[in-house]
Amino acid sequence: MNRDGRLGVGIIGAGRVGPVVGAALAGAGHALTGITSGSDDERVEAILPGVPVLDALEVVRRSELVIVAVPHAELPGLVSGLAELGAWQVGQLVLHTDAAHGIEVLRPAAERGAIPLAVHPAVAFTGTSIDLRQLAASYAAVTAPAAVLPIAQAIAVELGCEPVVVAEQDRAAYAEAIATASEFSRQIVHQATGILRGIGVENPGGYLSALVRSTVDHALAEASPTVILPPDE
Template sequence: MRRDGRLGVGVVGSGRVGPVVGAALAGAGHALTGRTAGSDEERASAILPEVPVLEAPEVLRRSELVILAVPRADLPGIVRGLADAGHWQMGQLVLHTDAAHGIEVLRPAAEKGAIPLAVHPAMTFTGTSIDLRQLAATYAAVTAPAPVLPIAQALAVELGCEPIVIDEEDRAAYAEAIATASEFSRQIVQQATGILRGIGVENPGGFLSSLVRSTVDHALAEASPAIPDLPPDLD
């Protein structure tokens, strides 16, 4: 780790999440060392226009912090494969962005001396610059070994998020809550817009926009702890 706290950051996984996380950390002053290729190179290049596209082992070789933003089903195999090939480095930070996993999935890297971190921004990514603004209004679930938990929290803050610590054993429940909120919301909106479209309403998404947003905001306000009334000032 550099003395000024700035890190060389590599991104493994150039879907909708990895390039945005990389760009956010670059905005916080870290240096991007490389990224792997993605399925939508035009979108990834728009977010990280001057970052070299490399194979994963070369990304790891160049980086002090490695962001793993890969599909959930692929994460364990990628971590293990890079470990078996000897690519993880002693003292290297490795951070994954999956909701369901804590740091146990990174054990093969940790056994090679890497430092495991799990940081999941609780938002739906589009893979565009819009996400960089959205991060500033987002919480992030953070899981890490106690001695390095402040590092994970600091990285979440540098992304623009407010970190919330989630214990390793609670990651599955956390992921269920995230999936319930996102999938249920999407299904309900699709069902409602389908009904409106069926009766001839043009632009049903726009028609429902204010209603859905205000309803969700109201429900979230009801779910948040009430702020107690402050006592009146005593003169």
Template sequence: MSPERAGRLGVGTVGAGRVGTVLASALAGAGHALTGISAVSAASVERAETMLPFVPILPVPEVVRRSELVLLAVPADELPDLVAGLAATGDWQPGQLVLHTAARFGTDVLAPARAAGAIPLAIHPAMQFTGTSLDLGRLAGTWFAVTAPAPVLPIGQALVVEMGGEPFVVAEADRPAYAEAIETAVSFSSAIVDQSAGLLGDIGAPSPGRILAPLVRSAVENALARHSPTLPDDPL
């Protein structure tokens, strides 16, 4: 298996949430063909029709059966049962790439698909998604955690690069710690902004979000700089 295997694929997406529709759109922009997407709720159907208007909305088994790369963009709690259920009904295919986007899982959760001959990949973008076209531009430079068996790791990395991201390898055993780091960053930053905005609102400050924006951005940038290595040619 070579990185070229990830070159031109028929991509099916299970889950028309904020992440699935955006990543599918990014893969289409890289030249892959979108074979179908599953959507259940009214919101997910509307999102799929908006972001991917020419992609058929299909039942999950049909999406899987007609695709060379299956993108599983579902909540982490639903992923184990979904993978096992598709294995029980014989929908996984030998040689098929199966990629999930859950932060806390590596490829062990895809064991039922792997037993059927599928090739497992775990790729998580360290980004908050809106589920709109705005996210496509934000993918550029976003870091993606990649976990995969060594022989197919280059495929996962190549897919990330095609979507505009920066891949970095996370070991199977380290995925829970990675997920905790991501969740901590998101939850704490959101909670702190909400609390600060509330205090400003209580004293009658106009547009607390606009007041806080420069402060929060500069504070976060300074904190991030302390944890980013300075390159030799970096004037800072």
């Protein structure tokens, strides 16, 4: 890390998450060293203008902090494959954004001296700049070795999130909660809009928007702990 706290940040994964995370960290003052190519390079260029498109090895070589934002099934093989190629560097920060994995999946990088961090922002990413506003009002699950936990928490804060520590052994349960909330909400909305469309309601998504948002807000308020103040004496 430079004396002014700026890091050279590289991104492996050009889907919906990686470019947004990169844009958030650039907004926090870090320098982006490169990003790997994806299926929609024009969208990536729109959110990360001028950032070099590089292969994964070059991204790792140039970066002090490597963000690995790839699909769940690809993460273990990518980390171990780069380790076999001797890519990971001593003291380099390696951060993945997968909900289900903690830091164990980064063991091949850690065995070569890299510092493993797991930070999952609880946001439904679109892959556009809209997500930056969502990050500013969200939480992030953070898992890291105790000695470097403050680094992971600081990165979450720089993304705009409030960090919440999730233990390594609890990541699977955490991921289940995230998947349940995401998939169930999506399925219910699709079912309801389909019924309205079937009876001739135009723009069923718009029709249900206020109802769904207010219902979710009420449910979240009910789920949040309530502080009961003692009566005045």
